[in-house]
Amino acid sequence: MKLKKFASLFLATSLLTGILAGCSGGEEGSSSDGGDTIKIGANLELSGAVASYGSSEADAIELAVEEINADGGIDGKQIELIKVDNKSDAAEATSAAIKLVSQDKVTAIIGAATSGNSVAQVQIATDNKTPMISPSGTSTTVTVAENGKVNPFTFRTAFIDPFQGTVAANFAANELKVKNAAVFADNASDYAKGLAESFIKDFEAAGGTIVAEESYVAKDTDFRSTLTRIKASNPEFIFIPGYYEEVGLIVKQARELGITVPLMGADGWDSPTIVDLAGADALNNTFIITAYSAEDPDGKAKAFADKFTEKYGEAPNSFHALGYDTVYLLKDAIERAGSLDGTKIKEAIEATDNLELVTGLYSVDEFHHPIKSATIIEFVNGEQVFNTKVNP
């Protein structure tokens, strides 16, 4: 400790006197012990059940850190990335977070990939005033506690589930220019109900009419009678939030009944199985929402996809893009905060306004939910094809 204090004193002096021009200066932050690096913790699922999410994000985070460091770091300071494996387990995620804040004294934590493991760190982040950003935790509970209060130091990069309903409503009203729509939602899942609710609210706000609102229950196999009823109300567009197992059958049966209008869903559709269930033909003229597509032609996204492919030899997926974006979100906030103080960084993240990231423009609302761009993917003969990017 003495040595470290001495080092920081030395660095502070050197900064004042300006002898060591170009070298990084030390600045006291509440959760950093100063020094010439900015320590960022990554609390990720590197092994266990959802290891693929965590390791995808870790790869992309490393790429982003390398880039930033090669580019001179943040305000001249190099980023030191400290990766911890939470083994896809909530209890491990908590202890990993404790290690990061108390032992490594990180400035901020990135992680975890899943909502449950992110929630497990919230208390640690709040108590230690250390900002924490979950790249892909989509449950509202990550940033908003059960009593409805916002967790002050917790943020996320991915949009929350109900936001996809808003995106679908905007896409239907502004891009497809439809005036009336039907909703056919899975009544057994909160995910689908939340999406349906926000779709209806925003589609009506955009001047559209909901002509039919029907539901089904997961594990149903026969949707023909309800689809016939929906067809009779002549919708120009049908929004079907749900998971691929049922949606595949719904799409197939809808097309058999002669429903040819565009159908749309959210990330619950995103599985190769849907192509087998529905058939490639039936899936034409259907759209899904994702956070990111490797085919996005936008400059930033393309540059990322190229760099990623060069380094890892595979095209990046949403988890990669979100992990990468999280680092840049943090970098932007630290730069604007001009300090490594946790509270100042937190305030800077809250003030993020249309920051350009790989996954699109990014702002934060009062619940720490992102308001951001979403990518619309269209199925063309069973292949997922980039359609457009909807900005908030």
Next chain:
Amino acid sequence: MEWLQQLINGISLGSIYALIALGYTMVYGIIKLINFAHGDVFMVGSFIGFYSITVFGLGFFPALILSMAACALFGVIIERIAYKRLRNATRIAALITAIGVSLLIEYGVIYIRGAQPEAYPDVFSNRSFDIFGAQISIQSILILSVSVVLMILLQFIVHKTKTGKAMRAVSHDTEAAKLMGINVDNTISATFAIGSALAGAAGVIFGVYYTKIDPLMGVIPGVKAFVAAVLGGIGIIPGAMVGGLVLGVVETIVSALGFSLWRDAAAFIILILILIFRPAGIFGKNTREKV
């Protein structure tokens, strides 16, 4: 023509229920056992059809026949291993055994191939005809005709063959049939074989019509078919057919009126009402024609 379309939807769904209900009703008619494993024979039939189409590259009809044959054998094996020795036991013992067999088949299949669903390949073209504004796909026409042909065939077997005569005799009075020189064991096995073959056929038809199959797919159709059998009058063959069709159409009407979430409830409300007001079922009193 929304209602014509709904009627077609209902009859297609109902004919699958009817095919499964026939097996329930035949077995009940002959040994007074509610064979809860019947829905799982339906599932096994569906998977046999799936693998014969995807792995052996068979067409729809060869796959259908193979699945029916394999299920017939499977049904007989179940009967010989699990039910035969319980023939003189209490009915509750046999019923619990049936539930055990059902779980054994479901989780046995999950153990062998996993719980993930499979998508049935398209064996027919997806073309559909427009009749008075209703869309009828080639699939539904074929499925309906296969069901009708199988039901006619069943009526022929029960009424015009020696086995059918033996089945009717055993169902009427087992002891007397035995005294008349009828081999009761073989007759019961034949009943299981025929009932299971129909379930196998229903499994393949279900797969083609609804695409998604999984190891627990037999549970709900099995229970619905049981309701259909009770509705028509358990033990009565034409009752199972009518009960299945009525149930399919009722479920469709419930959905068509906008109560899609009440569809399953409707089936069970029917069961409760039937058990309270007419326990013998629709065909209960008039034609005491049992198998």
